[in-house]
Amino acid sequence: MFKVGFAYDSHRFAKDRKLFLGGVKINSDYGLQGHSDADVLLHALMDALLGAIGSGDIGTHFPDDEAQYKNISSLKLLSEVKQEVEKKKFVVNNCDLVVVAEKPKLKPYRDRIVSSIAGNLGIDKNRINFKATTNEKMGFTGREEGMAAFAVVSVVESKLWQFFETLKMEGSIK
Ligand SMILES: Nc1ccn([C@@H]2O[C@H](COP(=O)(O)O)[C@@H](O)[C@H]2O)c(=O)n1
Numbered sequence: 748m749f750k751v752g753f754a755y756d757s758h759r760f761a762k763d764r765k766l767f768l769g770g771v772k773i774n775s776d777y778g779l780q781g782h783s784d785a786d787v788l789l790h791a792l793m794d795a796l797l798g799a800i801g802s803g804d805i806g807t808h809f810p811d812d813e814a815q816y817k818n819i820s821s822l823k824l825l826s827e828v829k830q831e832v833e834k835k836k837f838v839v840n841n842c843d844l845v846v847v848a849e850k851p852k853l854k855p856y857r858d859r860i861v862s863s864i865a866g867n868l869g870i871d872k873n874r875i876n877f878k879a880t881t882n883e884k885m886g887f888t889g890r891e892e893g894m895a896a897f898a899v900v901s902v903v904e905s906k907l908w909q910f911f912e913t914l915k916m917e918g919s920i921k
């Protein structure tokens with residue numbers, strides 16, 4: 748069985764905070780406000796993964812009033828979400844991710860962000876697509892009050908995935 752998940756997250760800019768996107772430290776005068784490291788991109792990705800497997804959302808798994816999550820790296824939370832995906836016997840097929848921000852320019856970080864997420868999820872880099880867009884100076888992102896991110900993911904049942912892998916090895920499919 749194939750399933751898809753979709754998610755949105757946003758965080759307000761804050762001084763004296765480091766900016767992390769996809770687990771990668773980004774050069775910026777501002778970071779993002781949050782209980783965790785506020786990695787808005789990983790938050791959208793995790794919520795999309797949890798959505799795909801019917802497991803709620805990050806706020807339920809990692810409550811923002813629990814001290815253990817204070818300033819936690821969202822990469823650690825992503826590892827837990829990955830375990831949840833495996834527990835439900837699914838494999839991540841692909842992720843399409845977008846950050847909405849006027850600045851900083853994120854294109855130069857694309858490869859690092861993709862590698863970071865692929866490494867954490869243990870999947871091929873070609874299964875992840877990252878992009879960034881401005882909001883053409885409109886709305887809260889346009890006014891540079893914060894950043895937003897969207898994520899779409901697809902997951903495949905592990906057994907079906909193994910079946911496809913066998914077909915690939917036999918050369919029956921690409
Ligand atoms: N924070 C951002 C925003 C955009 N980009 C890149 O610029 C391209 C054009 O963006 P528009 O919002 O004007 O469509 C976009 O496709 C990205 O390649 C970026 O790197 N960082």
Ligand SMILES: C[C@@]1(CO)OP(=O)(O)OP(=O)(O)OC[C@H]1O
Pocket residue numbers: 756780781782783784785786790805806807808809810811812816
């Ligand atoms: C990531 C968590 C962890 O406590 O905290 P925040 O960084 O505040 O992020 P948000 O997306 O507002 O809420 C989800 C929480 O699970």
